[in-house]
Amino acid sequence: MATEVVPLPPVKLPSGPSTLTPDQKFWASFSSQVLLPTPNSSPITHITSNSASAYTSSTSTTPSSAYIAVTTGPRLQLFSPQTLKATKTITRTASPFHSASVRRDGRVCLAGSDSGIIQAFDTSSRAILKTWEEHKQPVWVTRWHPRDLTGAMSCSDDGTVRLWDLPAEKSVWQGWGHQDYVRCGAFVGDGNLMVSGSYDQTVRLWDQRIGGSTGTTDKSNATVMQFKLSAPLEAVLPLPGGTTLAAAAGEKLVVLDLVGARPLHILRNHQKTITSLALASHGTRVLTGGLDGHVKVFETASWNVVAGLKYPSPVLAVDVVAVGSTKEDRHLCVGMQSGLLSIRTRLSGAVKVARREKEREMAALIAGKIDEYDRKSAKKRGRGWEKRVRGKDYTGEGADIVINGNERGKLRHHSKWESALRRGQYEIALDLVLDTRDSTAILTLLTALIHRSALRTALSNRNSAALMPLLRWLNRKIQDPRHVRLSTDVATMVLNLYGDQLGQSSEVDAAIRDLHSEVRKSVEVAQMCWGTVGMLDLLQATAGE
Structure with a gap:
């Protein structure tokens, strides 16, 4: 039996600091x-x-x-x-x-x-x-x-x-x-x-x-x-x-x-x-x-x-x-x-739900879609999974239930960049995922490329037009502490590959300067945070005496 092909699991990032306590x-x-x-x-x-x-x-x-x-x-x-x-x-x-x-x-x-x-x-x-x-x-x-x-x-x-x-x-x-x-x-x-x-x-x-x-x-x-x-x-x-x-x-x-x-x-x-x-x-x-x-x-x-x-x-x-x-x-x-x-x-949770449902009902009434709203409400209330199996009873202990996996090569809901990644077309996969502007998908692909030692292959032989989407993404994400290690690895690889070619494209040079400025800001913020931690440690030590 062939091994089942499953979608690439998306990268799960730690949640950032909450803006509200x-x-x-x-x-x-x-x-x-x-x-x-x-x-x-x-x-x-x-x-x-x-x-x-x-x-x-x-x-x-x-x-x-x-x-x-x-x-x-x-x-x-x-x-x-x-x-x-x-x-x-x-x-x-x-x-x-x-x-x-x-x-x-x-x-x-x-x-x-x-x-x-x-x-x-x-x-x-x-x-x-x-x-x-x-x-x-x-x-x-x-x-x-x-x-x-x-x-x-x-x-x-x-x-x-x-x-x-x-x-x-x-x-x-x-x-x-x-x-x-x-x-x-x-x-x-x-x-x-x-x-x-x-x-x-x-x-x-x-x-x-x-x-x-x-x-x-x-x-x-x-x-x-x-x-x-x-x-x-x-x-x-x-x-x-x-x-x-x-x-x-x-x-x-x-x-x-x-x-x-x-x-x-x-x-x-x-x-x-x-x-x-x-x-x-x-x-x-x-x-x-x-x-x-x-x-x-x-x-x-x-x-x-x-x-x-x-x-x-x-x-x-x-x-x-x-x-x-x-x-x-x-x-x-x-x-x-x-x-x-x-x-x-x-409001309590149940009251909030009831109020939202009442607001939806009033909105449907004003828009003249109350019949459609009633049909959807009845469907939510009265249709369970047992009605969808056309009367078959799967609750008995003797029922044989067989769950078939996906057949190899027939993966459903497969994105284009995932298909290119499976075929080893790393450059095409990176271009396709950057076009989606989906941060989770981009992080998932870059992580997969690093794990496969294919990041250099995906970044090589690019002209300025093909390099700019990645540089723009790096400028947006380089200060995010949740994936600073990944973005730093990618930026380092870009500089190693194209550092000797700077000066040939004004657009790429400007993006590199912006990237340098963002990194300097991050370093300054980190230094201030460590200085604050040191002062707090000193105050705690003084209070303990």
């Missing part, structure tokens, strides 16, 4: 952007959601209790994470809202306004359930307790941090000590500790189990830790674990160690004030939004910027909406000074 690809996948202008063009001052907790809460297991709360001027809007439409709009106050927080069961929304009033609303009926008027200046923070369904905290421009119980008529705890506006705050860990940031450039850690008071006359200080920073505080964000804190002080992002009571990192990646912080990717990423219109993504291991997005207006609020029991990042919500709310959605 995994983090950049992940955040670029938030591509389905929806821009929602506010009715009164007021700046969007706050965005928060209870989406992930609504799915996992013991009191509510349906996504109908999930909301994205957005404050803009005197309006408090509750958006559905499923439809991205405002399902509720609350306008029960003439003063602008500054903060809002929906309880994890989705039944009550707590909001603070410019008048200093804190109100609790029923999310179903929008009725006012409770009103507190102890704060005499704007309230910028309202947050529900992480464990207690009736507990909440607030921070105000009157310099106080207060705890509330929904059934109570007055605050149950007050924290005194800030000397200026308190614009940010949050619960830490299980809720026994709180953190606040003020325009007095301090971050204070509070313990509600000590100090404070149940009356407004006792102004004892319950601060258990204090950090003095270089600029007013606009946002604070406790990180998972409860031992690290991110704080936005001016244009700097400061990472604070609550165990060692010291700053870990001071990051200067924004050009203007950072206004908002948000967690993403199960707490492994921190997003910052600033007045420079940038949203930057930091990884929390070594605090490097791994991705970024640019918006047309100063960013005032940022939040990442996680959905489902796995808390998968689904929506990136950004509120801007111009009154625009941007919601970028990351």
